[in-house]
Amino acid sequence: MEGNSVGGGGGGGGGGANDVELLCKTLQVEHKLFYFDLKENPRGRYLKISEKTSATRSTIIVPSNGIAWFLDLFNYYVNSEDQDVFSKELQLDTKVFYFDVGENRRGRFLKISEASVSRNRSTIIVPAGNARDEGWAAFRNILAEINEASGLFVLPNQHQQNSEAPERIIGLSDDVGAGFISSNSSQPAPATDSNIDRSSDLPPSDDIGNMGVSKVIRADQKKFFFDLGNNNRGHFLRISEVTGSDRSSIILPLSGLKQFHEMVGHFVEITKDRIEGMTGVNVRTVDPPQR
DNA sequence: GCGGCAT
Numbered sequence: 226m227e228g229n230s231v232g233g234g235g236g237g238g239g240g241g242a243n244d245v246e247l248l249c250k251t252l253q254v255e256h257k258l259f260y261f262d263l264k265e266n267p268r269g270r271y272l273k274i275s276e277k278t279s280a281t282r283s284t285i286i287v288p289s290n291g292i293a294w295f296l297d298l299f300n301y302y303v304n305s306e307d308q309d310v311f312s313k314e315l316q317l318d319t320k321v322f323y324f325d326v327g328e329n330r331r332g333r334f335l336k337i338s339e340a341s342v343s344r345n346r347s348t349i350i351v352p353a354g355n356a357r358d359e360g361w362a363a364f365r366n367i368l369a370e371i372n373e374a375s376g377l378f379v380l381p382n383q384h385q386q387n388s389e390a391p392e393r394i395i396g397l398s399d400d401v402g403a404g405f406i407s408s409n410s411s412q413p414a415p416a417t418d419s420n421i422d423r424s425s426d427l428p429p430s431d432d433i434g435n436m437g438v439s440k441v442i443r444a445d446q447k448k449f450f451f452d453l454g455n456n457n458r459g460h461f462l463r464i465s466e467v468t469g470s471d472r473s474s475i476i477l478p479l480s481g482l483k484q485f486h487e488m489v490g491h492f493v494e495i496t497k498d499r500i501e502g503m504t505g506v507n508v509r510t511v512d513p514p515q516r
Numbered sequence: 517g518c519g520g521c522a523t
Contacts, residue, residue, distance in 0.1 A: 255517095255518075255519090256517065256518050256519080257518090257519085278518085278519070279517095279518090279519095281519095325521085327520065327521075328520090329519080329520055330519095330520090331518070331519055331520060332519095332520090334519085334520060334521090336520080336521055338521075338522090345523080346521095346522080346523075348521055348522080349521095350519080350520055350521065352519085352520090
């Protein structure tokens with residue numbers, strides 16, 4: 226039961242009492258107080274996020290490989306137009322986090338529910354804040370700090386640098402609506418605006434951890450490189466177009482990858498009769514770039 | 517001085 230759980234304090238009581246505290250931060254949003262504790266135990270590292278109001282306290286436990294996903298999702302909710310946001314599901318290990326935006330007379334809020342097999346569902350609610358979602362933005366900033374700092378702590382007993390294969394770690398799926406989905410929606414949401422960052426946002430390339438997955442395709446005279454990577458803002462897919470000596474890239478946070486895929490599939494579908502019979506698209510694996 | 521969700 227506790228085999229896969231990280232930091233849940235499962236089984237016989239400890240409640241993470243022995244866990245090492247790596248980093249603590251607090252954030253006040255309106256009258257709520259949020260505690261962020263980055264902790265570590267022999268099973269791994271996790272972020273405990275607690276919401277405390279006058280009488281209640283509720284906590285969610287985020288596995289460390291989910292911090293970047295939380296960051297991406299908060300960016301999504303901060304950057305999207307109010308009417309364009311959808312609920313999201315984030316599966317991490319054995320638990321699922323549900324992100325839902327709600328509104329009542331107190332204002333807009335983001336409800337984050339953690340559902341796991343052996344535990345009651347727990348929920349925190351983050352107020353959007355008055356203007357420009359500053360409550361969510363402040364929350365996002367804390368996540369960014371923690372995500373960045375987390376990379377500075379090295380597990381002494383770390384056997385592999387990437388304990389997760391990219392395909393297996395995480396599934397991020399759209400729940401409701403998903404912006405653009407296989408159904409015959411006539412109006413694809415311009416989700417790309419918020420999901421695709423320009424390459425200028427990248428830190429120096431030293432910080433880009435290549436995850437060892439690189440592919441290249443050719444189309445006509447162009448080459449396109451696909452590289453998985455991660456930086457202090459999370460995981461991303463970099464797609465680079467290389468012509469001659471010029472390279473330009475888009476950086477696609479993995480939270481947008483599914484929508485990207487569906488969007489490409491859409492255009493493949495509607496142009497099918499025009500590309501049938503075309504050949505010459507080669508896909509191969511290449512060595513990770515050196516820089 | 518808040519208080520949402522939902523078991």
